[in-house]
Amino acid sequence: MTLQVGDKLPQATLNVLRDGVQSLDTNEIFGGKKVVMFAVPGAFTPTCSAKHMPGYVAKMDEFRKRGIEVACLSVNDAFVMGAWAKDQDVPADLLVLADGNGAFTRAMGLELDATAFGMGLRAKRFALYAEDGVVKQLHVEAPGEFKVSSADYVLEHLG
Structure with missing residues (x-):
């Protein structure tokens, strides 16, 4: 079942690359905080690299001013996500989260079957x-x- 407004985010462990691979529990990421999490189908893919991540990097000050933390999620491994974060000049306070096996993505019901494109299971x-x-x-x-x-859209709808 797909996650809905009002639902509690599922419990999961995600990885981040900081002095090696570190595991973060979703309670650590979201507990007691205001968080915007955006998901991309894949690091280093065209729209994700040219538009999606750069938009959040450019708007980090606006999220910070509102007391909102930002996280990016993808069904990739932590090493790929770390390399992509470096390539994209991602600030240290924008969490770049790896859902390597897609467990968190599946638990939210937001998985994308990209096998037709040779990419396997990904996040919508x-x-x-x-x-x-x-x-x-x-x-x-939409696909x-x-x-x-x-x-920009998220900031506009935060009010």
């Missing part, structure tokens, strides 16, 4: 806003689109 392109791990907004893109998960 989406953005969500959560407070203390409870989803307050969820913006899932092939990039509109409702952009930093």
Whole structure:
């Protein structure tokens, strides 16, 4: 079943590359915080690298001013995500999270079957806003689109 507004985010362990691979529990990421998490189908892919991540990097000050943390999620391994973060000049306070086996993505019901493109299971392109791990907004893109998960769109809808 797909995650809905009002749902608590599922419990999972995600990885981040910081002095080696480190595991972070979703409670550590979302507990007691305001967090925007956006998901991309793949690091180093065209739209993700040219538009999606750069938009959030450019708007980090606006999220910070609102007391909102930002995280990027992808079904990739932590090493790929770390290399992509470096390539994209991602600031240290924008968490770049690896859901290597897609367990968290599947638990949210936001997986994308990209086997036809040789990419296997991936995350749909989406953005969500959560407070203390409870989803307050969820913006899932239609296939092939990039509109409702952009930093600008999310900021506009945060009010």
